[in-house]
Amino acid sequence: MIFVLLLFENTVLIMAAVLKFYGINNLTAKFSLISTERFQVELQGFDEDTVAIFKTIPSRNFSPQTRLWSFLIKDYDLLTYKLQQLRGKLKMELIPSFVLNCMKTQNHNVEIDxxxxxxxxxxxxxxxxxxxxxxxxxxxxxxxxxxxxxxxxxxxxxxxxxxxxxxxxxxxxxxxxxxxxxxxxxxxxxxxxxxxxxxxxxxxxxxxxxxxxxxxxxxxxxxxxxxxxxxxxxxxxxxxxxxxxxxxxxxxxxxxxxxxxxxxxxxxxxxxxxxxxxxxxxxxxxxxxxxxxxxxxxxxxxxxxxxxxxxxxxxxxxxxxxxxxxxxxxxxxxxxxxxxLKSVPNKKQEVVTLNTKLNELPEEDRKCLNALGEQYMMKKGAGKHAALLTFFSETAKIKIPAICSYVLPLLDKKEKFLLFAHHQVLLNAVEDLVKRKNVKYIRIDGNTTTDQRKYFISKFQLDDSYVCAILSITAANAGITLTAAKLVLFAELHWNPSIISQAEARAHRIGQEDEVLVQYLLCPGTADDQIWPLLQEKQRTLNAVGLCRDSFESVAVKRHKSGEIKIADCLDSNDCGIKRYFSQEKKIKMDNDLFDDGLDELLSKSVLSGEHLANSNNGETENMLNDGLDDLLCDIDF
Structure with missing residues (x-):
């Protein structure tokens, strides 16, 4: 450790000399809190005088791994006072006073009456x-x-x-x-x-x-x-x-x-x-x-x-x-x-990769599907959102045979499970499959009334003959308890990890007696390839601020063998052709079937149409879209 510190100090001296020789004094010290007792300083640049002042502070600590200095909060005023003598060449980004005052406030041991x-x-x-x-x-x-x-x-x-x-x-x-x-x-x-x-x-x-x-x-x-x-x-x-x-x-x-x-x-x-x-x-x-x-x-x-x-x-x-x-x-x-709640059983998460049998699609449709993915990768800003939403909408149709193949044996087992999805076309396909198998089920989406929801939930919870709950991820991710199921399937993802966590909690909550298995059904070659990494990145951010404890980083992955259901058995080719998304100019158009919760008509009338987004360079529009029209939906009563 001593050797490492000496090596770092020598490096600091050398770099400081180089910067001084070229007249560069762009030195910044960023202060931030890292615990209720300590703060750290990120020094952007090299200066021997700054390091020398750091060494005079009794509570100093240097981390060779992060190359950051940290100090006790009680030494904050002393350090900043000493660094004032370097104000000609050192810019300090201090901790706001409201942060320091907040940390000084003592929590009261409240006596509850x-x-x-x-x-x-x-x-x-x-x-x-x-x-x-x-x-x-x-x-x-x-x-x-x-x-x-x-x-x-x-x-x-x-x-x-x-x-x-x-x-x-x-x-x-x-x-x-x-x-x-x-x-x-x-x-x-x-x-x-x-x-x-x-x-x-x-x-x-x-x-x-x-x-x-x-x-x-x-x-x-x-x-x-x-x-x-x-x-x-x-x-x-x-x-x-x-x-x-x-x-x-x-x-x-x-x-x-x-x-x-x-x-x-x-x-x-x-x-x-x-x-x-x-x-x-x-x-x-x-x-x-x-x-x-x-x-x-x-x-x-x-x-x-x-x-x-x-x-x-x-x-x-x-x-x-x-x-x-x-x-x-x-x-x-x-x-x-x-x-x-130590008594609540564990939750196990798995990624299941399905075979979409894309080779069954006509060659022209396969090319268009690839083009959707390429357009998403190439676009920026609001156009990137539009490309992803179009790709996401088309993915729902492409995934139907693979999803139905996966669900089919589950219906024969007669064990309760929840299936979440976005689009009406996918929800309808699963519902048709369940009907053909003559299995009792419930369905909750944006068209379900409050009284109907209550009735469906009671049926699923109390009647063993009800096996499947077909749920809209946006309309049924909160406010309901479905602990009778111990298997949760995501036929489609959502671009916000918190929404997924909410949906999982319909089964994994107080009252659950068994381990809950959550499976994310992903299909290579579709929008899932883009949305899954996006979820992982957002989850890392939420973890850093303490708002999420789940992690998609270490989720187990397993492959599912292709079933007997074919694309031709599930979809009308006139309805699912990918090529209808492309005009002669190859411009993306939004599919009205974006949400399954009764908002289709409203969204289709909005100025946020796909063509508008694809050609917009307006930063405000991009910011408003944020994560798939979430901000727009804030003003809508679900």
């Missing part, structure tokens, strides 16, 4: 849920409960709201499909509140003046903001708060106005950020609008934001360790199943 809680609700809480309640009280009722899916965030939110009953009435903002679950939970576990005082707002004409607990959808919150504001809600619970990730959305601006007026704000999300740190800012600002200053400062620090020819680009990430520390200290409590 359990007499404030409804006895029925209190008796239901598990020990880790009581810890969540204690965290929320320590944050004065303004916090983000980011526990893993299936760990009872609803119970913790109701307990926290119940604790601050003097600040009622309560506003619960949730998805339309979760409305029934909230009503049932309140009725069962909060009997001290009369069911007559719990109201679900259906239209803007509803009278809400006497509701102690008002439940609204995200869309209704935006459309009836003034009426809701007049009710003066002191406690607000926002379920699936990641829906508010876009600071441009009406939902966020409406929620922001309500949050500023309320004393207690409780956010719930098992996936606070779907793919990047910029998505966290809107939620954190609802809890404390002044902490980061503004989005510009936040994104510059944690999103590696910079000015480009298209505007302010905040799609990156930086200082993720520091951001994770701030989240845990100031805003969020997050636990995973393996941390708090």
């Amino acid at each position: 359990f007499s404030k809680l409804d006895p029925v609700l209190f008796s239901t809480l598990l020990p880790f849920q009581i810890d969540g309640l204690q965290f929320g009280i320590d944050k004065n009722g303004r916090c983000l409960i980011g526990d893993d899916m299936g760990l009872g965030k609803t119970f913790q939110a109701l307990a926290l709201a119940n604790y601050y009953m003097e600040d009622w009435p309560v506003l619960i903002v949730t998805t339309a499909t979760m409305k029934t679950q909230w009503e049932e939970t309140i009725s069962t576990y909060l009997p001290s509140v009369s069911i007559m005082q719990v109201q679900y707002m259906i239209t803007g004409k509803d009278y809400i003046g006497e509701a102690k607990i008002l439940i609204v959808s995200h869309d209704m919150m935006s459309r009836c903001l003034e009426k809701i504001m007049d009710r003066n809600f002191g406690v607000i619970i926002i379920d699936e708060s990641h829906i508010l990730k876009s600071y441009k959305s009406k939902c966020y601006h409406s929620a922001s106005k309500l949050a500023k007026k309320a004393r207690r704000v409780i956010l719930l999300s098992g996936t606070p950020a779907l793919s990047r740190p910029s998505e966290l800012y809107t939620q954190l600002s609802l809890l404390d609008s002044t902490f980061f200053g503004n989005f510009y400062k936040y994104s510059e620090r944690y999103c590696d934001a910079k000015t480009t020819k298209f505007g302010w680009d905040h799609s990156g990430h930086s200082n993720l360790q520091e951001l994770e520390l701030i989240l845990a200290k100031k805003f969020m409590i997050r636990r995973t199943k393996d941390q708090v």
Whole structure:
């Protein structure tokens, strides 16, 4: 170790001499937090005077592997003071004061007055849920409960709201499909509140003046903001708060106005950020609008934001360790199943590569399929998104025979399983197969009503004759429990790893008695080749900020032998021809069959058509697309 340090110091001296000889003094020291007790300095450049000052700090530590210096936080002021003498040649990017002040704040050992809680609700809480309640009280009722899916965030939110009953009435903002679950939970576990005082707002004409607990959808919150504001809600619970990730959305601006007026704000999300740190800012600002200053400062620090020819680009990430520390200290409590529920069985993940039998396709269609992949690789910006979405849509049709071949023997086993997919054409094909095999099943997609969902879930959970659950990954990834199944299949992927994790949690949650096997059915030569690496990269980012514990890096891979089902048996060739996506100019056009959740017509009328995207150089459009139109969907009530 001593030898390595000496070698490094000699290198520093040599490089410093070279830079000085050529008159180069572009020396930058980037400071960032790495733990609650230490910070690190990344020195970009070489300077013997800077290193000499580092050595005068008692808590110094140098890592030969990372070539970074670290120090105790108590020495921060001393180090920065000493480095001021080098300000002529050294540029320092310091740790913001709000970060340092946050770390200095002591967490209180809050004593919970359990007499404030409804006895029925209190008796239901598990020990880790009581810890969540204690965290929320320590944050004065303004916090983000980011526990893993299936760990009872609803119970913790109701307990926290119940604790601050003097600040009622309560506003619960949730998805339309979760409305029934909230009503049932309140009725069962909060009997001290009369069911007559719990109201679900259906239209803007509803009278809400006497509701102690008002439940609204995200869309209704935006459309009836003034009426809701007049009710003066002191406690607000926002379920699936990641829906508010876009600071441009009406939902966020409406929620922001309500949050500023309320004393207690409780956010719930098992996936606070779907793919990047910029998505966290809107939620954190609802809890404390002044902490980061503004989005510009936040994104510059944690999103590696910079000015480009298209505007302010905040799609990156930086200082993720520091951001994770701030989240845990100031805003969020997050636990995973393996941390708090030792009784929940393990989850095993596998990649299954299927044989798509592309050689059965006409030669012209094979060429077009290859061209779709090549266009995606060559395009940039918004055009790249359009190419991927078109390739993704066509992949659904190409995968049908392979998916059906894989599902066929599972139906004979009569063991319950979940199958997630995006496109109607793939969902319909699996449904037709199940019907032909005369197997009982349920299907939940965007056309399924709330009452139908409840009925289907009960049937699947309680009736052993129901074997298969055919599910839309966008319409059925949250708010339902299907623990009767121990096998989860993804016939199609989603470009956000958090959405996939949510879908997996339908089976892997409290109440599951067996190990859950999750299989991702991938087909070489299709859009899966592009989406899978994209998922891996996004998951690494979420892992770095502590918002994801899963990893696609070490998922086992196995090959599936080709079955008996052929393309000709599953598809009308007039319907699935790839060549229809290409005009004479070879321009990509969007397939209207992009989503299976009732949004097709809306999206087809949007200005975000495929041709527009393919030819657009607008950076704002690219940023709005983000991850497959997610930001657009923020303003739509599912």
